[in-house]
Amino acid sequence: MFGLGGTGFMEKPIPVPGPNDAIIKTTVALVCTTDCHLVAGTLGTLPNITLGHEAVGIVHEVGTAVRTLEKGQRVAVNATTPCFRCHACQRGHTSQCNGLMGGWKMSHSKDGSFAEYFHVNDADANLALIPDSVSDEAACYTTDMMSIGFKGIEEARIPIGGSVAIFAQGPVGLMATAAARLLGAATIIAVDKRPNRLELSKFFGADITLNFTEVDPDEEILDITNGIGVDASLEAIGSQMALDSCVRVTRSGGNIVNLGIHSDGPTIDVLNTPRSVEMKALTIRSVLCPGGRDRMQRLLKLIEMKRIDPTKLTTHKFKFHELDKAFEMMGTKEDNMIKPLIVF
Numbered sequence: 001m002f003g004l005g006g007t008g009f010m011e012k013p014i015p016v017p018g019p020n021d022a023i024i025k026t027t028v029a030l031v032c033t034t035d036c037h038l039v040a041g042t043l044g045t046l047p048n049i050t051l052g053h054e055a056v057g058i059v060h061e062v063g064t065a066v067r068t069l070e071k072g073q074r075v076a077v078n079a080t081t082p083c084f085r086c087h088a089c090q091r092g093h094t095s096q097c098n099g100l101m102g103g104w105k106m107s108h109s110k111d112g113s114f115a116e117y118f119h120v121n122d123a124d125a126n127l128a129l130i131p132d133s134v135s136d137e138a139a140c141y142t143t144d145m146m147s148i149g150f151k152g153i154e155e156a157r158i159p160i161g162g163s164v165a166i167f168a169q170g171p172v173g174l175m176a177t178a179a180a181r182l183l184g185a186a187t188i189i190a191v192d193k194r195p196n197r198l199e200l201s202k203f204f205g206a207d208i209t210l211n212f213t214e215v216d217p218d219e220e221i222l223d224i225t226n227g228i229g230v231d232a233s234l235e236a237i238g239s240q241m242a243l244d245s246c247v248r249v250t251r252s253g254g255n256i257v258n259l260g261i262h263s264d265g266p267t268i269d270v271l272n273t274p275r276s277v278e279m280k281a282l283t284i285r286s287v288l289c290p291g292g293r294d295r296m297q298r299l300l301k302l303i304e305m306k307r308i309d310p311t312k313l314t315t316h317k318f319k320f321h322e323l324d325k326a327f328e329m330m331g332t333k334e335d336n337m338i339k340p341l342i343v344f
Helices: 033-040 136-143 145-156 171-182 195-204 217-224 240-249 275-279 293-304 320-332
Strands: 022-030 055-062 074-077 117-120 127-129 163-167 187-192 208-211 230-235 250-258 283-286 314-319 339-343
Touching: 022 074, 022 136, 033 320, 055 117, 055 136, 074 136, 074 293, 127 293, 136 145, 136 293, 145 171, 145 230, 145 250, 145 293, 163 171, 163 217, 163 240, 171 187, 171 195, 187 195, 187 217, 195 208, 208 217, 217 240, 230 240, 240 250, 314 320, 320 339
Parallel strands: 163 187, 163 230, 187 208, 230 250, 250 283, 314 339
Antiparallel strands: 022 055, 022 117, 022 339, 055 074, 074 127
16 A cells, blocks of 8 residues: 555565564455555555455464464464453453554554465464365455454344344345354344345345335334334444434344444444433444454354355455455445455
8 A cells, every 4th residue: 555545566575473473375365345444544544554454374484482383274364463461352352452463453553464475463372274174265254254243243142032133234244144143033134225235135144134225224123023123233334324223223221233333424423313212221332353263263163064155245356466456346336346355
């Protein structure tokens, strides 16, 4: 990246690992809408930084203190790479790691994974071996989309046989839909405006799909639940309108999870709704992608055991030298793009 508003290629030396770190030779990567936000400057970033935080590859080099990894192994690394030593990590909030190199640093404050080689801190704690039966493409979805989508449903705490409304069926929302099915929700309502995404949501487990350009999703959800509301709702796009709907359609005592990154303003109105909502005893949680080897191994196990096929999200494939085109299309969602795979 050369500066805000533009991308390009540049030569950089292969990174050198510290004692606890590893260097990964990239095999495949995915472009995230967050990458587009970084280019636009809505999330803050550094000039000439290498973008990318969703990638898998082969271990190229490890530091002298690394004990669980060897050169040549296929590995996946979460977009968030906790240090597991700071206060936030010790309290179990790995996504909030504030270690020197830990947390969400790739493509934000250190070079990311859109490169032939990229650096991973605390390698023993953050790199997960990819099972032989799992493709690089499938494994790449565990690095962010599955990790955050599944975490959203975990934090929604839907009772077995309960109900959930998921606003937006982009990659994160679709993975939340899949997780809701796996974790026992009986009524899964998917809301979006793009027909191809609503159709794909049925594959991942949606029971009911609502196109918000055709119907009022709030009215429909309340009608479906006999006026009570859903047990939980998720905002998975970064939209004030969707967050407001979550507040309106969630039952008293229910849970709301904000997954989307709001980049359209400096503030979020958490309760931009009628005053009657104040008495609903709602719990609202915000979630960022949690990291760590153990979590990654469990997500990879779901793919290995064929509980989920995340590659259905891949709508386009590009070579590494075509990355700028992938960025352009991801920004506009041209040609019904959901997720572009970059092959190195």
